[in-house]
Amino acid sequence: MRSLARVTMALFAATLAVLTLAMPAQAITGGEPDGERHPHVGLILFYQPDGRFRCSATLVSPTVLVTAAHCTKGTLGKTLVTFTSVIAKEPPAPFPVAADPSKGYTAAEITRAGALSGTAYSHPEYSDFTDLDNWNDVGVIVLDKAVSGITPAKIAPSRFLDDYRPPALSKTLFEFVGYGTEVRKPVTGPQKPQPMSYPLQRRYTTQPGQKLTEQILQANGNYHDTRGGGGTCFGDSGGPVFLKGQLVAVTSYGYTENCRYLGGYQRIDIPVVQDWLNGYL
Numbered sequence: 001m002r003s004l005a006r007v008t009m010a011l012f013a014a015t016l017a018v019l020t021l022a023m024p025a026q027a028i029t030g031g032e033p034d035g036e037r038h039p040h041v042g043l044i045l046f047y048q049p050d051g052r053f054r055c056s057a058t059l060v061s062p063t064v065l066v067t068a069a070h071c072t073k074g075t076l077g078k079t080l081v082t083f084t085s086v087i088a089k090e091p092p093a094p095f096p097v098a099a100d101p102s103k104g105y106t107a108a109e110i111t112r113a114g115a116l117s118g119t120a121y122s123h124p125e126y127s128d129f130t131d132l133d134n135w136n137d138v139g140v141i142v143l144d145k146a147v148s149g150i151t152p153a154k155i156a157p158s159r160f161l162d163d164y165r166p167p168a169l170s171k172t173l174f175e176f177v178g179y180g181t182e183v184r185k186p187v188t189g190p191q192k193p194q195p196m197s198y199p200l201q202r203r204y205t206t207q208p209g210q211k212l213t214e215q216i217l218q219a220n221g222n223y224h225d226t227r228g229g230g231g232t233c234f235g236d237s238g239g240p241v242f243l244k245g246q247l248v249a250v251t252s253y254g255y256t257e258n259c260r261y262l263g264g265y266q267r268i269d270i271p272v273v274q275d276w277l278n279g280y281l
Contacts, residue, residue, distance in 0.1 A: 031205025031230045034177060035085060040153045041202060041240055043087065043179040044071065044141060045080040045095055046120065047104035052097075056178035056202075056239030057081070058153050058247055062146035064280050065118070066155075067238030068250050068266065072120035072139030073128070077104025079141050081116040083150060087179070087200040107144055118143040123276055129253070135215040137252045137266040138273050139238070140280050155277070156246035160269040161212060164243075169209035174219055176232055177204045178239030178251060205230040210262060217241065217249045217265040232263050241265045 034041070040059040044067060045052065055071035065081065072079075080095065087093055096113040098105050110117035118141040125136045164172050179202055208227045211218035219241075221231020232239065232251045241249035249265035267273065 031176075031203050033086075034202040034204045037204060038153075038177045038202065038240075039083060039085075039150050041177045042081050042083040043202070044238070045082075045105075046071070046078075047076040047098055047101055048074045049076065049102075052101070054179065054235055055237040056180065056235065056251070057141055058177075058240040058250075059083070059147060059150055060152050060155055060247065060277075061281050062148070062152065063143045065141040065143070066240075066247065066250060066268065066277065067139050067141060068252055069122040069126035069137045069139040070128070070252075071238040072141070073122040073126060075104065075120040076102070078107050078110055078117045078144075079120050080105055080110045080113070081118055081141060081143065083147075085202045089199045091198055093200055116143055116145070116147065121280070123273065125272065132213075133215065134272075135252070135266060136272060138250060138268055138277075140277070142280060153240065153242075153247045154245065155274070156243070156248045156269045158269060158271055158274055160246065161217060161243075161248055161267060164209060165212050169212055170220075172209050172243070173206045173227065174209060174217070174248070175204060175206055175242040176219075176236070176239065176251070177202065177242070178232060178236030179203075180233045180235030180237075180239070205232075207231055207263070214270065215267055216252070217267055219263050219265065221254070221263045 042057050042065060043054060044057045045054045055067055057065035057067035060066050096109050098109060107117040120139060120141055122139045123136040125134055127134045127136060207219040207221055210220045236251045239251045240247050248269050249267050252266040253264040255262050
């Protein structure tokens with residue numbers, strides 16, 4: 001879902017018949033810390049005209065990460081990338097502030113912070129959540145220098161998910177990874193579960209499929225569903241969806257502020273996305 005603190009945009013839900021309110025995708029509501037299960041999943045940090053935001057992304061070649069277009073569109077300057085699994089147990093996070101936020105990060109600022117720098121690109125047909133038939137919420141970060149010591153994830157072949165349409169879809173567990181907020185009860189105060197920003201770390205969970213359209217995989221993020229472990233939340237935007245060890249989608253949007261319902265995930269196994277990605281791989 002959309003990066004932390006950006007939850008005001010109303011989206012059109014990926015449904016064939018009824019339009020309902022959705023919010024840019026969001027952190028893992030259940031699941032558990034990822035540790036080093038998915039070392040090719042990183043956190044990206046970037047400036048846009050209205051502030052600094054974070055998303056998640058997946059290394060698919062030594063120089064390219066795949067993420068969501070709403071995490072790349074309008075980026076000012078460079079994008080910071082880190083593959084550190086645990087960023088911070090408590091605030092503040094150890095990220096630098098750009099000397100000139102109106103211009104975003106420079107490569108030098110990112111390098112001094114010990115992170116990787118890259119340039120963001122968005123799918124040219126990204127509809128900014130306005131066209132269900134042409135969602136295309138996918139972007140890439142092209143790194144200034146190649147990554148070593150991390151094996152890139154494998155992108156699923158074209159139309160891979162077509163074999164998982166209902167009724168097989170609801171019986172299929174997908175794996176989700178990201179650096180988003182965790183939904184849980186706070187240590188003090190009202191004990192209503194809510195998105196918590198810290199610890200800031202990579203987490204993973206599983207969800208069963210719920211719906212599949214030409215552009216979108218929809219999954220059931222209800223943590224009470226015994227078939228899976230939870231859903232995605234704020235900061236998981238652009239994070240990967242894996243099936244059989246292959247990258248099939250990226251986190252795009254969610255339906256509720258507490259991140260405990262359906263989530264929408266941009267398919268990357270479709271020609272309109274794969275043809276574009278091949279230009280960077």
